[in-house]
Amino acid sequence: MRKNIVAGNWKMNKTFSEGLALATELNAALADSSLNCDVVIGTPFIHLASVAAAIDTTKIGVAAQNCADHESGAYTGEISASMVKSTGAEYVILGHSERRAYYGETAAKLKVKTELALKNGLTPIFCIGEVLEERESGVFFDVVKSQIVDSLFELSAEDFSKIVLAYEPVWAIGTGKTASAAQAQEIHAFIRKTLVDKYGKEIADNTSILYGGSCNAANAKELFSNPDVDGGLIGGASLKVADFKAIIDAF
Numbered sequence: 001m002r003k004n005i006v007a008g009n010w011k012m013n014k015t016f017s018e019g020l021a022l023a024t025e026l027n028a029a030l031a032d033s034s035l036n037c038d039v040v041i042g043t044p045f046i047h048l049a050s051v052a053a054a055i056d057t058t059k060i061g062v063a064a065q066n067c068a069d070h071e072s073g074a075y076t077g078e079i080s081a082s083m084v085k086s087t088g089a090e091y092v093i094l095g096h097s098e099r100r101a102y103y104g105e106t107a108a109k110l111k112v113k114t115e116l117a118l119k120n121g122l123t124p125i126f127c128i129g130e131v132l133e134e135r136e137s138g139v140f141f142d143v144v145k146s147q148i149v150d151s152l153f154e155l156s157a158e159d160f161s162k163i164v165l166a167y168e169p170v171w172a173i174g175t176g177k178t179a180s181a182a183q184a185q186e187i188h189a190f191i192r193k194t195l196v197d198k199y200g201k202e203i204a205d206n207t208s209i210l211y212g213g214s215c216n217a218a219n220a221k222e223l224f225s226n227p228d229v230d231g232g233l234i235g236g237a238s239l240k241v242a243d244f245k246a247i248i249d250a251f
């Protein structure tokens, strides 16, 4: 059966020493608890190797927030999937709406990044989600479906079964405006149905679909109690151990 996952996305926050301290503090806070979900932290690239070395990675997985769309070579400033993997990270967040909106990441580019992540043994946490106008005009089902189809549906069933999806409505990210539990369940069920139609029930049932967007200690339990919401991708509330742990404890 699919895993429940609480994943933090630190975004562009925390200096190296601050990030190491945050990861170490989280590691200590979780050391004695038996967890009912997988826990992942998505750090900036420069933190990955040191964070992975400082924590119990059997308990807390480490994620990059992006990787390059090329294997290696003359791509100044880029970080490849194999480099990410070599740090001890096991996951990579791909297709975050901030990367799509601010860095021009197209469906085609994300398809390549996903393939390279898988080829290098990373688990992609693949983000999808509509903007406010798309929600209000009702086209959000089509938007989300296209994001999945255009980047992921040429994967083999075996490769697709390694993907974690994160539904993050852009209007809920960093706004304090969370999707209601009913809104989350509705679209998560739609996403799972989309997967059933392409890959069959078993793979769809085994795919973790996370919710992201102003998820916090106060609303996590209600969101996670939905049958098709398998955890969260957490931005702001992943930057403080107490807040993040409270979300983990919602499971």
Ligand code: 13P
Pocket (backbone or CB within 6 Å): 009, 096, 168, 172, 173, 174, 175, 176, 212, 213, 214, 215, 233, 234, 235, 236, 237
């Ligand atoms: P917030 O939890 O800060 O709204 O961010 C969500 C997000 O974008 C996680 O990837």
